[in-house]
Amino acid sequence: MSAEDAVLIDNIGELVTNDPTHGDGPHGVIADAALFVRDGIVAWAGRRADIPQGTDGARVDAGGGTVLPGFVDSHAHLVFAGDRAPEFAARMSGSPYAAGGIRTTVAATRSAPDDVLRARLGELVAEALRSGTTTIECKSGYGLTVADEVRSLRLAAEVTDELTFLGAHVVPEEYSGRADDYVALVVGEMLDACAPYAKWIDVFCDRGAFDGEQAREILRAGVARGLVPRVHANQLQTGDGVQVAVEFDAASADHVSHLTGSDIEALAASRTVATLLPGAEFSTRAAYPDARRLLDAGVTVALATDCNPGSSFTTSMPFCVAIAVRDMGMTPREAVWSATEGGAKALRREDVGHLRVGARADLLLLGAPSAVHLAYRPGVDLVSGVWRSGQRVHVGSAR
Amino acid sequence: MSAEDAVLIDNIGELVTNDPTHGDGPHGVIADAALFVRDGIVAWAGRRADIPQGTDGARVDAGGGTVLPGFVDSHAHLVFAGDRAPEFAARMSGSPYAAGGIRTTVAATRSAPDDVLRARLGELVAEALRSGTTTIECKSGYGLTVADEVRSLRLAAEVTDELTFLGAHVVPEEYSGRADDYVALVVGEMLDACAPYAKWIDVFCDRGAFDGEQAREILRAGVARGLVPRVHANQLQTGDGVQVAVEFDAASADHVSHLTGSDIEALAASRTVATLLPGAEFSTRAAYPDARRLLDAGVTVALATDCNPGSSFTTSMPFCVAIAVRDMGMTPREAVWSATEGGAKALRREDVGHLRVGARADLLLLGAPSAVHLAYRPGVDLVSGVWRSGQRVHVGSAR
Numbered sequence: 001m002s003a004e005d006a007v008l009i010d011n012i013g014e015l016v017t018n019d020p021t022h023g024d025g026p027h028g029v030i031a032d033a034a035l036f037v038r039d040g041i042v043a044w045a046g047r048r049a050d051i052p053q054g055t056d057g058a059r060v061d062a063g064g065g066t067v068l069p070g071f072v073d074s075h076a077h078l079v080f081a082g083d084r085a086p087e088f089a090a091r092m093s094g095s096p097y098a099a100g101g102i103r104t105t106v107a108a109t110r111s112a113p114d115d116v117l118r119a120r121l122g123e124l125v126a127e128a129l130r131s132g133t134t135t136i137e138c139k140s141g142y143g144l145t146v147a148d149e150v151r152s153l154r155l156a157a158e159v160t161d162e163l164t165f166l167g168a169h170v171v172p173e174e175y176s177g178r179a180d181d182y183v184a185l186v187v188g189e190m191l192d193a194c195a196p197y198a199k200w201i202d203v204f205c206d207r208g209a210f211d212g213e214q215a216r217e218i219l220r221a222g223v224a225r226g227l228v229p230r231v232h233a234n235q236l237q238t239g240d241g242v243q244v245a246v247e248f249d250a251a252s253a254d255h256v257s258h259l260t261g262s263d264i265e266a267l268a269a270s271r272t273v274a275t276l277l278p279g280a281e282f283s284t285r286a287a288y289p290d291a292r293r294l295l296d297a298g299v300t301v302a303l304a305t306d307c308n309p310g311s312s313f314t315t316s317m318p319f320c321v322a323i324a325v326r327d328m329g330m331t332p333r334e335a336v337w338s339a340t341e342g343g344a345k346a347l348r349r350e351d352v353g354h355l356r357v358g359a360r361a362d363l364l365l366l367g368a369p370s371a372v373h374l375a376y377r378p379g380v381d382l383v384s385g386v387w388r389s390g391q392r393v394h395v396g397s398a399r
Numbered sequence: 400m401s402a403e404d405a406v407l408i409d410n411i412g413e414l415v416t417n418d419p420t421h422g423d424g425p426h427g428v429i430a431d432a433a434l435f436v437r438d439g440i441v442a443w444a445g446r447r448a449d450i451p452q453g454t455d456g457a458r459v460d461a462g463g464g465t466v467l468p469g470f471v472d473s474h475a476h477l478v479f480a481g482d483r484a485p486e487f488a489a490r491m492s493g494s495p496y497a498a499g500g501i502r503t504t505v506a507a508t509r510s511a512p513d514d515v516l517r518a519r520l521g522e523l524v525a526e527a528l529r530s531g532t533t534t535i536e537c538k539s540g541y542g543l544t545v546a547d548e549v550r551s552l553r554l555a556a557e558v559t560d561e562l563t564f565l566g567a568h569v570v571p572e573e574y575s576g577r578a579d580d581y582v583a584l585v586v587g588e589m590l591d592a593c594a595p596y597a598k599w600i601d602v603f604c605d606r607g608a609f610d611g612e613q614a615r616e617i618l619r620a621g622v623a624r625g626l627v628p629r630v631h632a633n634q635l636q637t638g639d640g641v642q643v644a645v646e647f648d649a650a651s652a653d654h655v656s657h658l659t660g661s662d663i664e665a666l667a668a669s670r671t672v673a674t675l676l677p678g679a680e681f682s683t684r685a686a687y688p689d690a691r692r693l694l695d696a697g698v699t700v701a702l703a704t705d706c707n708p709g710s711s712f713t714t715s716m717p718f719c720v721a722i723a724v725r726d727m728g729m730t731p732r733e734a735v736w737s738a739t740e741g742g743a744k745a746l747r748r749e750d751v752g753h754l755r756v757g758a759r760a761d762l763l764l765l766g767a768p769s770a771v772h773l774a775y776r777p778g779v780d781l782v783s784g785v786w787r788s789g790q791r792v793h794v795g796s797a798r
Contacts, residue, residue, distance in 0.1 A: 083768070088775040089731050092724050123798055127779060130796055282725055282777055319778020325491050326681055332488050369482070376487045378681055379718020380526060381780050397529055399522055 006057025016068035018341040018354035037361040040389035070134025070362035071317035072343030075304035079152040082108030109142040128315035134362035137162035141169030153197035164200035187221035201227035205241035212240025246270040252346040257289040273346040275302040278323040279312030292329030302342035325375035332372040361390035367398030405456025415467035417740040417753035436760040439788035469533025469761035470716035471742030474703035478551040481507030508541040527714035533761035536561035540568030552596035563599035586620035600626035604640035611639025645669040651745040656688040672745040674701040677722040678711030691728030701741035724774035731771040760789035766797030
């Protein structure tokens with residue numbers, strides 16, 4: 001063992017492992033803890049009093065702060081150009097949100113050179129990392145031509161492995177009134193070109209986007225190409241989205257702001273995660289989804305940012321945690337779980353979202369005595385350090 | 400003129416001056432702008448094309464970002480020990496907020512040594528500065544003995560000049576059932592000891608705290624000692640708070656979450672600012688005040704954090720701006736004005752809150768093309784630089 005590849009994080013006031021078999025309660029919380037990382041992997045986690053022999057690498061003093069798994073942001077749209085601040089300002093004076101606004105960003109994205117898209121993408125990923133996000137999913141969906149969708153995925157592949165083909169984000173302008181022709185393009189030439197770059201296939205199944213039958217056709221084609229489904233479902237109204245997601249054993253049904261009782265039953269009986277995106281309701285002044293109802297029904301809930309320039313221009317998982325607690329009925333600890341392990345489950349990842357022995361050492365240190373402070377101290381940057389695979393990649397300002 | 404004492408901030412995408420006579424609209428917004436600071440004072444502000452001769456000091460490239468006045472946080476409680484995260488977590492599971500919880504912090508504060516209080520105070524002021532707050536008010540009110548109130552103000556004086564004596568925060572435990580005896584102490588020996596340290600006199604006039612008659616007695620005594628009134632009014636229910644504030648020509652009535660029509664008329668006809676504290680409603684899951692109704696009635700509205708460990712443990716004015724836009728009916732530009740010039744008016748300050756020629760050069764640079772982004776990008780740290788009196792005191796991570 002090389003000492004350079006090992007680090008002991010000591011003097012942790014609260015360690016959140018998300019390991020119910022180790023530590024207190026369902027989230028595996030350990031007080032007065034330490035964590036030993038070797039070769040980018042969690043090698044040991046436990047009470048300071050129990051630190052084993054052989055932990056002689058670098059040593060980091062956590063100063064009584066909190067260590068938790070890095071946030072797993074399982075839903076983000078990061079390849080785009082332009083912003084929509086004027087549309088946001090108008091909406092905050094009363095204009096409603098409509099999915100069609102996506103077309104504004106499509107036009108800007110198509111006309112932007114690679115370097116412009118790459119620079120914005122890099123800034124957003126860096127910004128997310130500073131607030132504690134160590135795994136981030138990224139969708140295409142602002143290209144909507146074969147070449148522009150491929151380009152989006154190719155650029156996104158430079159920053160993440162969690163790549164989602166979302167050619168079916170919205171019907172582009174030039175296919176207005178010919179949605180079925182666009183679906184044929186998506187499941188044909190576009191999917192052929194994009195599938196080699198992507199892990200996931202996604203479709204926006206909602207008012208103003210694609211209906212249930214179109215969504216099924218798109219997911220079916222994606223599955224045939226080896227992609228795994230996830231669905232933008234029931235954001236704007238009740239509809240087929242959740243049922244389609246469950247029918248296709250999707251990894252996640254995202255938004256799910258408008259649910260019937262049978263939607264909730266279907267989710268609870270499935271292994272499809274309900275991914276809630278409070279930034280979208282925040283920035284469109286829509287009603288928040290009722291996380292409590294989902295949790296009480298036994299649904300697995302994830303939190304993600306939905307980062308995009310139209311309806312949720314935030315990369316901040318701490319912000320999503322705070323809103324989920326304030327406005328969606330989650331307890332602080334449930335929200336932290338959903339932003340970490342919940343996101344990992346929405347991406348069907350076993351290696352992140354928790355700090356069990358063997359996990360990837362993706363974690364953050366808060367300058368606060370408890371993870372509850374992520375909701376208790378809203379808007380405050382509490383991050384004092386971020387590690388990815390055991391390497392410290394950010395030093396924050398928080399004490 | 401010494402070049403070291405001068406700086407030209409150039410390549411500003413958007414400059415918010417809050418000077419309606421200079422720039423566009425009521426908030427004096429100038430696109431493609433520059434700002435020249437000399438000897439800690441704004442010496443010139445305008446379009447880049449019009450930069451005058453003689454601006455040969457240091458030069459800062461704002462990179463197309465936004466420059467706005469530093470935030471003026473006119474309501475904060477920063478001298479205390481302990482935190483109340485467990486109480487917060489319990490409340491997020493359904494327990495209501497009660498003013499009596501203040502006593503928990505009083506006990507912790509009284510038993511803490513000076514160094515503990517000083518360290519916490521310093522951390523909070525530094526944290527506020529990093530998010531763009533260049534002027535911050537600080538109240539006593541967790542001591543509630545003569546010695547502990549004096550100590551609170553003495554410590555607060557190390558970090559700010561905006562000092563408020565709030566001996567009448569709540570009736571302390573040892574005076575339970577003897578509120579009038581406690582009021583006698585506040586207006587007598589305690590005021591005698593505290594008045595030399597303070598500029599403002601404040602009283603929590605609400606259910607569970609002090610009634611209208613007690614509030615009047617306290618403010619009258621403070622005024623007699625040269626202090627200027629401000630009032631914690633109508634946070635928990637309608638009552639006498641606003642009427643008392645207006646009657647005493649208070650600089651500000653704070654919280655004002657529960658207002659009658661005549662309260663609003665009284666505020667509109669007065670020079671008392673309505674200071675809204677969205678962090679308190681956020682962290683107590685209470686209904687937000689209706690800023691729109693106040694603005695439409697012609698009331699001057701300020702935004703502040705109410706930073707305290709019980710009901711609003713945030714120092715983030717950007718967070719307050721975002722919530723005010725999302726949940727209180729303010730436009731993004733109105734909210735930014737209320738967080739800068741509005742706060743200055745609530746502190747009756749002419750030198751801060753705006754960037755007119757002659758203003759103190761307290762300002763911040765955002766890595767964003769418009770101040771609208773403070774609401775459009777909720778939870779994201781956009782601050783890339785903070786200046787106080789022309790000196791750069793913080794370099795942020797935002798591009």
